[in-house]
Amino acid sequence: MAEDVVKKSLKYSLYDGASFAVMDGLTASFLTPFAVALNASVGMIAALTYIPQIVGAFIQLFVAKLLEVMKDRRKILVISSFLHAILWIPLLLIPYATPNQKYLLIVYVSLQAMLVQIMQPIGNSLLGDIVPTYERGRFFGLRNKIIGAASFVSALAAGFILNYFSLKNPYLGFSILFALAFIGRTLSGVFKSMIMNPQPDLAHEEKFSLFDFVKRMDKTNYGHFVSYITLFKFATSIAAPFFAVYLLKDLKFTYLQFTMTVAAELVASFVAVGIWGSMIDKRGTKSILYIGGALTPLIPFFWLFSSNFYYLIIVEAFSGVSWAAFNLSSSNFIFDAVKPENRVRCIAYYKFFESMAIFAGAAFGGILVNVLPTWIFLSSIPLVFLISGILRLLVSLLMLPTMKEARLIEMGIGHSFFKRYLTIRPSEGLVFEVIGKYHKHEEEKHYSKQQSKEDALKKPAKKDEKIYTKRLLKFIDKNISPKKQEHDITDMREIEHITEEIEKGKR
Numbered sequence: 001m002a003e004d005v006v007k008k009s010l011k012y013s014l015y016d017g018a019s020f021a022v023m024d025g026l027t028a029s030f031l032t033p034f035a036v037a038l039n040a041s042v043g044m045i046a047a048l049t050y051i052p053q054i055v056g057a058f059i060q061l062f063v064a065k066l067l068e069v070m071k072d073r074r075k076i077l078v079i080s081s082f083l084h085a086i087l088w089i090p091l092l093l094i095p096y097a098t099p100n101q102k103y104l105l106i107v108y109v110s111l112q113a114m115l116v117q118i119m120q121p122i123g124n125s126l127l128g129d130i131v132p133t134y135e136r137g138r139f140f141g142l143r144n145k146i147i148g149a150a151s152f153v154s155a156l157a158a159g160f161i162l163n164y165f166s167l168k169n170p171y172l173g174f175s176i177l178f179a180l181a182f183i184g185r186t187l188s189g190v191f192k193s194m195i196m197n198p199q200p201d202l203a204h205e206e207k208f209s210l211f212d213f214v215k216r217m218d219k220t221n222y223g224h225f226v227s228y229i230t231l232f233k234f235a236t237s238i239a240a241p242f243f244a245v246y247l248l249k250d251l252k253f254t255y256l257q258f259t260m261t262v263a264a265e266l267v268a269s270f271v272a273v274g275i276w277g278s279m280i281d282k283r284g285t286k287s288i289l290y291i292g293g294a295l296t297p298l299i300p301f302f303w304l305f306s307s308n309f310y311y312l313i314i315v316e317a318f319s320g321v322s323w324a325a326f327n328l329s330s331s332n333f334i335f336d337a338v339k340p341e342n343r344v345r346c347i348a349y350y351k352f353f354e355s356m357a358i359f360a361g362a363a364f365g366g367i368l369v370n371v372l373p374t375w376i377f378l379s380s381i382p383l384v385f386l387i388s389g390i391l392r393l394l395v396s397l398l399m400l401p402t403m404k405e406a407r408l409i410e411m412g413i414g415h416s417f418f419k420r421y422l423t424i425r426p427s428e429g430l431v432f433e434v435i436g437k438y439h440k441h442e443e444e445k446h447y448s449k450q451q452s453k454e455d456a457l458k459k460p461a462k463k464d465e466k467i468y469t470k471r472l473l474k475f476i477d478k479n480i481s482p483k484k485q486e487h488d489i490t491d492m493r494e495i496e497h498i499t500e501e502i503e504k505g506k507r
Contacts, residue, residue, distance in 0.1 A: 008194075008196075009130055009194075009195045009196040010131065010139065012191045012192075012194040012195045013127060013130075013143065013191075013195055014142070014143055014146055015187075015191040016191035016195070017144075017146055017147045017150075018146050018147065018150045019150075019184050019187040020147070020184070020185070020188045021146070021147040021149075021151040021154065021184075022154045022180070022181075022183075022187075023088075023180075023181040023184035023185045023188065024147075024151055024154070025150060025151035025152065025154025025155040025266075026154045026155070026157070026177045026180050026184070027088075027181045028151075029155060029158075029244070029258075029259075029262045030158055030174070031105075032045055032048065032241065032244035032245065033162070033244055033258065034174050035048055035102075035105060036244070036249065037171070037174065038102045038105070039102075040102060040105075042245065042366065042369055042370070043366055044102075044103070045241055045245055046241050046362050046365060046366030046369070047106055047366070048105065048106055048109060048241070049240065049241040049358065049362040050237075050241075050359040050360075050361075050363045050366075051106050051110055051359075052106070052109050052113035052114075053113065053355045053356070053358040053359040054355065054356070054359040055110040055111075055113055055114050056110075056113040056114055056116065057117070057355030057356045059117050059118060060117055060121070060348040060349070060355065061210060061348070061352060063117075063118055063121050063122065063344060063345075063348040064207075064344055064345040066118070067122060071199070072197065073122045073123075073125065073126045074192065074193065074195060074197040076122050077119055077122060077123055077126070077189075077192045078189050078192050078193045080118050080119045081119070081185060081186075081188050081189030082185075082186065082189045083115055084116065084119075084185050085182050085185035085186045085188075085189065086182075087111055087112050087115075088178045088181045088182040088185065089178075090108050091108055091178045092175045092178050092179065095171035095174065095175070096171070117351055117355065120347065120351055121343070121344050121350075121351060122344060124331070124334065124343065124347050125344045125347065126195070126197075126198075128343055129198050130195075130196065130198070138277050138278060138281055139277075140277060140328060140331065141273050141274045141275075141277020141280075141328065142274065142277070144273040144327075145274050148266055148267075148270035148273060151266050152263055152267055154180075154184075155259060155262050155266060156259060156263050158177050158259065159255055159256050159258065159259020159260070159262075161173050161176055162174070162177070162255040162259075163255045163256040163259070166254075208345070210352070213346075213349050221403060222334075222338060224402045224404075225333055225334075225403055226349070226353055227399065228293075228395065228396075228399035228400065228402075228403065229350070229353075229354055230356070231357070231395045232293070232392060232395045232399075233354050233358055234360055234361040235297075235361065235388055235391035235394075236296075236388060237357065237360075237361025237362045237365065238361045238362070238364055238365040238368065238384060238388040239300055239365060239381075239384050239385045239387075239388035240358075240361070240362070240388075241362050241365060242365065242381045242384060244258070245381065246303075246379070246381045247312075250378045251378070253309070257309055260313060261312055261313060261316045262316070264313045264314075264316040264320065265317065265319050265320035267320065268316070268318070268320030268321045268324075269320035269321065270320075271321075272320065272324040272325070273328055276288055276324055276325045276328050276329065277328060280328065280332055285329045285330075285333040285336055286329075286333070286403060286404070288325050289325075289326065289329040289330060289333060290400055291325050292322060292323070292324075292326025292327070292329055292330075293396035293400050294396060295318075295322035295326075296319075296323060296326050297389050297392035297393035297396060298318075298322070298389070298393075299322060299389070300385035301385075301386070303315060303382065304377075304382050304386060334346070334347060334350065365384055365388075368383070368384050369381060369384055
């Protein structure tokens with residue numbers, strides 16, 4: 001891949017992310033308030049979450065086949081983006097239709113979810129082939145920062161628009177949001193069309209069915225990861241549809257107050273995501289997933305202590321930091337744990353289980369809201385929060401220890417004339433990487449001959465390292481890449497040769 005083309009593609013990916021974030025910031029947190037404004041029941045609001053998820057889940061089963069037929073990831077992404085944009089137009093008209101037409105909101109949102117679920121595995125696969133492996137944490141950290149900033153500004157603007165029109169004509173405010181969302185999504189499709197389009201490696205793809213994937217889930221690291229995310233998203237979705245209902249109906253927050261709580265989460269996420277991205281590159285994805293998996297279960301518990309507006313602002317800021325760790329590490333884990341040629345299929349199956357979990361969780365939450373007692377709190381919703389928090393905590397405690405790190409971890413494992421590292425590869429298990437870096441130890445007195453041989457190896461290795469580092473850093477803009485390359489880079493042929501010699505000795 002030409003370096004300048006890759007660099008431009010990474011920039012267009014950032015522009016695409018920003019455009020998408022404008023749409024998402026204007027609508028994601030405000031579809032439930034829109035349903036509340038339409039006087040939708042709690043059951044319908046829950047359905048607004050779980051029905052689109054079940055539709056999206058089953059469409060995932062056909063994503064790999066769609067790619068086999070079209071063989072063009074960019075074309076699929078661009079067409080889906082424009083269709084998604086068009087679907088915002090009918091939502092403009094729902095408030096002005098007959099009362100029964102409000103149920104069409106679920107239909108339109110389900111169609112949008114279907115398109116988004118098609119785009120996610122294909123888009124992730126495309127970016128995974130473009131972004132350099134050990135820049136993923138930083139690049140996606142930067143991309144998420146841009147998305148977070150655009151989402152924050154958009155959500156804040158949405159809150160002011162709704163607050164301004166709430167007394168005059170609340171539906172007009174939502175119509176403005178959906179019109180702007182149409183523009184944002186259209187621009188996203190335009191920028192997607194400018195991203196380079198490497199051909200997917202379909203020839204080497206392992207074609208396995210969903211049933212085959214399920215049979216091996218308990219035997220693979222990726223399978224353990226999918227199981228964990230599935231159960232965690234189920235526990236989360238029990239409460240997720242009802243936060244907005246709790247704020248707007250039970251606590252009587254204004255649209256502006258609601259927006260401020262959403263903005264607090266976005267700002268905190270914006271600040272934290274870059275830090276988490278750097279830590280992923282240094283420590284691996286699993287350690288940050290542990291942190292996210294430990295912090296996010298605490299969020300529902302905090303909602304039980306007080307309904308004070310300023311207190312909830314702090315809680316949502318904590319939520320932004322926690323979910324930034326969880327979401328960034330989980331998305332990076334997919335790139336690390338799956339072979340490039342299998343990404344579309346594996347991500348599609350992952351999204352299938354995730355969507356099924358969200359569907360089941362939201363449906364179960366809707367039942368709980370109707371059957372739990374209301375005499376303890378203002379409504380039964382805080383009890384649903386409590387159940388969600390307990391289940392999240394149990395899932396993290398039981399499932400996280402079953403997962404292994406899936407990217408290169410740099411850790412010394414003894415003194416020698418070559419510095420050795422452990423690499424944990426999903427398809428190969430534990431592998432020793434041997435990198436030509438000499439450290440003075442007492443052993444040098446006994447191995448002077450070996451030292452001279454190593455010094456001879458180091459000179460070309462250092463030269464190759466400089467060349468390789470320069471080429472790598474040219475892949476991305478100076479604003480994206482770190483000032484100093486922190487990973488040891490040497491001649492890969494040399495590393496493979498030395499590793500083979502070690503493996504022969506072990507036999």
